Structures are given as structure tokens and as C-alpha cells.
Amino acid sequence: MTEQKPMPRGRTFLAGKVISNYGQSTIDCIVRRISDTGAVIEVESVLGVPEHFHLLIPGEGEPQPCKRSWQSDKQIGLVFETGGSGQRGIRHGGRGEGRRSDRARPVAGAARGA
Numbered sequence: 289m290t291e292q293k294p295m296p297r298g299r300t301f302l303a304g305k306v307i308s309n310y311g312q313s314t315i316d317c318i319v320r321r322i323s324d325t326g327a328v329i330e331v332e333s334v335l336g337v338p339e340h341f342h343l344l345i346p347g348e349g350e351p352q353p354c355k356r357s358w359q360s361d362k363q364i365g366l367v368f369e370t371g372g373s374g375q376r377g378i379r380h381g382g383r384g385e386g387r388r389s390d391r392a393r394p395v396a397g398a399a400r401g402a
Contacts, residue, residue: 298322304329307342307351319345326357326367334359340369 302319306329315337321328331337337359342351343366354366 302345302348304346305344306331306337307344308338308340317343319343320363324368326354326365328363328365330363332362334362334364337364343368 298321300319300322302322304317304319306315306317307313313336315331317329317331319327320330327343329343337356339356341354341356343354344351353369355369356364357367358365
């Protein structure tokens with residue numbers, strides 16, 4: 289049995305993008321800290337950053353689905369979501385997603401209450 293422990297990557301200064309609204313909205317950010325389970329990003333303003341979004345770090349692979357866990361004036365702590373979190377089928381990467389069945393999911397309904 290092989291146990292795989294998360295490897296913290298610690299402090300960083302990486303350019304990133306917050307992607308939401310099925311790829312129609314992007315916000316530039318700086319990734320200040322990152323680990324296998326989450327990250328801390330810095331944005332010009334936390335206004336407009338949804339609770340669920342994708343984080344893209346150019347050169348680091350596909351956009352990662354995230355959920356905001358805390359925020360301050362300019363920083364957001366986020367947790368990377370896995371496939372078992374109810375996010376299956378909802379992608380914000382802008383590849384034509386947005387089928388009617390996707391819009392009926394809880395994430396879409398959460399936006400109405402904001």
C-alpha cells in the first residue's frame with residue numbers, strides 16, 4: 289500500500305487567472321501560496337470573484353476547479369475541488385459547456401441568492 293502525501297509547494301509568485309461564467313469571465317491574479325489541496329491568490333479586488341471558479345496557471349496544466357474558503361481585501365484562500373464534490377459536468381473553461389443539464393446544478397442556483 290503506497291501512501292501519497294500532499295507535497296506543499298509553499299510561497300510562489302505565479303501569474304494566474306480566475307475563470308468563471310463558462311469561460312466568459314476572467315480575472316487576473318497572483319498565486320501567492322499553493323499546495324496540493326489549495327492556494328492563496330491575490331486579486332485587485334475580491335468583488336466579482338464567485339464562490340466556485342477555475343484557477344488557471346499558464347504552463348501548469350488544465351484549469352483547476354476551486355471553491356473560495358476565505359477572503360480578505362485582496363486575497364482569497366481557495367480549496368481545489370475534486371470530481372466527487374458535485375462539480376462533475378460543470379466546467380468554466382470555455383469549451384462550449386453550458387448545456388441545460390449543467391445549468392440546473394446547485395452551483396447555478398447559488399448565484400441567484402447573491
